[in-house]
Amino acid sequence: MTGWFLQWLRGKAGRVSHPPYSLRRRLLVSVLGASALLWSVSLAIMVNIAWDETNDVFDDGLEDAAQLIRAAGADVSGPQWRIPAR
Numbered sequence: 001m002t003g004w005f006l007q008w009l010r011g012k013a014g015r016v017s018h019p020p021y022s023l024r025r026r027l028l029v030s031v032l033g034a035s036a037l038l039w040s041v042s043l044a045i046m047v048n049i050a051w052d053e054t055n056d057v058f059d060d061g062l063e064d065a066a067q068l069i070r071a072a073g074a075d076v077s078g079p080q081w082r083i084p085a086r
Contacts, residue, residue, distance in 0.1 A: 066083060
């Protein structure tokens, strides 16, 4: 932490109306810190879920494209390849 932040946290900067390490400052810092931590954790969870869902959509699209290519290029007398189901 920088020096001005520690001075502000201890109450040495600005007015002298608040004692050092006042309850208001400790509550403010702890609530803001907890909020930032919870926000970043929830953001990471949401990004992970969105990434998985997007990958599932792209995988389904590739599977459909592969089936269309297989159907368009299938020889009537040749062997039929089958994509295994999930």
